Amino acid sequence: MPIPPTVVSLGLAGGQGKSTVALMLGRYLGRLGIPVLFVDCDPQSSLTSFLGVQVQPDTPTLLEVLTxxxxxxxxLDAIASVPDVKLGDRTINNTNLFLIPSDDGLESANYKLASSGLSLFILRNRLQPIVSNFGVAIVDPPPERSHLAQTSLGAGDRWVIPAESNVKGVQSLLRTMELIKEFKTALPYGELLGVVPFRARWTGRHPTNATKTSIDTIRQLVGSELMLPHILESDVFKNAINQRVAPTDLGQPNLEYAIHVLAQRLKPALPEEYAKLIPSKPV
Structure with a gap:
């Protein structure tokens, strides 16, 4: 049986949709019945907060796992279950979602990683013995060039790059691609699944000029084969994150189309028992 993949959502600037894509991909897969292990590798702990996991005193976090x-x-002692969520009179079941959480103390892990000389592989080495207990692991690194970002990159065998549909997003994409290029020879097992244009703005049935120009530039940089559908700028995503659910739970499954296509790209890497759960069409 193949080892389940580890997906890393990469972005070297804030606001690129990195945590949103990681979160929504994990929720999508978990909803299908695939057990997902999230790894919050960002000291800002956005993923930990978005998933509603409370870090308990005397319980290890990613800081202890890495150091x-x-x-x-x-x-295994650092893995927390993601709690179910009440949405009106419904309960959103998160039975398939798990998390290695972080808190702001994780920042100090950079010093330990810097002194190790092998920071690129530390997280991968810690995850490998336990990742087979899940269908996929999803890592959310910090939006910066740091040793935490490097060990996140090295942990992944599948990478995805969200990039805002604007000038800042294009610049972030260029820097992120440079990071991958810098370490690619040391990570021959790594594969870029694609680039997700994020916060695309439309007026009526057409994208704004700024969105169209940015998406065209992204396509020129990475090639059409690595382009994934864009994610619209929408308050639905903000509401979903705030309520700890997915757009589908709020009656907007169409907003998850990019996530469905991303899951399709990931499907060949999944163990067969989980790959067959991913539908050919959005649900």
Missing amino acids: QPEEKTKI
């Missing part, structure tokens, strides 16, 4: 040996901190 302490397995015999001192067992990685």
Whole structure:
């Protein structure tokens, strides 16, 4: 049986949709019955907050996983279940979602990683023994060039780059692609699934000129084969994140089309028992 893939949502600037794509992909897969392990590798702890996981005193977080040996901190002890969510009179079941959380103390892990000389592989080495307990792992790194970002990159065998549909997004994409290029020879197992234009703005049935220009530029930079559908700028995503659900739970499954296509790209890497759960058409 193949080892389940580890997907990393990469972006070297804030506001690119990195955490949103990681969160929505995990929720989409979990809804299909695929067990998902999230790894919050960002000291801002956005993913931990979005998933509603409360870090408990005396419970290890990713900081201890990265800085302490397995015999001192067992990685399984750091995995928390994602709580179910009440949405009106419904309960959104999160049985398939799990998280290795972070808090602001994770920032100090950069010093330990910097001194190790092998920071690129530390997170991968810690995850490999336990990732087979899940269908996929999804890592959310910080939006910066740091040792935490590097160990996140090295943990992944599948990468996705969200980039805002504007000038800042194009610049972030260029920097992120440079990071991948810099380390690619050390990571021959890594594969870029694609680029997701984020916060695309439309007026009526047409994209704004700024959105169209940015998406055309992204396509020229990465090629049509790596282009994924865009994610619209919509308050539905903000509401979904605030309520700890997905757009589908709010009656807007069409807003998850880009996530469905991303899941299709990921499907060949999944163990067969989970790959067959991904539908050929959006649900």
